[in-house]
Amino acid sequence: MSSFIPEDALRDRLLQEDDEYRELAAEHRKYERQLEDLTRKHFLSEDEELLEKTLKKKKLVLKDKMHFLVQRQRR
Numbered sequence: 001m002s003s004f005i006p007e008d009a010l011r012d013r014l015l016q017e018d019d020e021y022r023e024l025a026a027e028h029r030k031y032e033r034q035l036e037d038l039t040r041k042h043f044l045s046e047d048e049e050l051l052e053k054t055l056k057k058k059k060l061v062l063k064d065k066m067h068f069l070v071q072r073q074r075r
Contacts, residue, residue: 005074007070010070010073010074011066011070013073014066014069014070014073018069018073020069021066021069024062024065024066024069025066027062028059028062028063028066031055031058031059031062032059034051034055035052035055035056035059038051038052038055
């Protein structure tokens with residue numbers, strides 16, 4: 001019988017032990033901060049709207065990579 005490790009515990013372990021995961025998480029946080037800055041604005045220029053879409057896509061790619069690393073750790 002295998003013991004189940006919650007995903008947040010696996011993420012915490014990876015943040016402490018895995019350089020790749022830590023770099024992905026830092027980049028994800030950077031994009032999140034940039035998006036927060038954009039959402040504070042009442043109006044976005046076309047360039048800012050494009051940047052917002054790009055940041056969201058980049059964040060999603062990073063999230064998928066991080067999820068893959070968590071699932072690989074689970075195995």
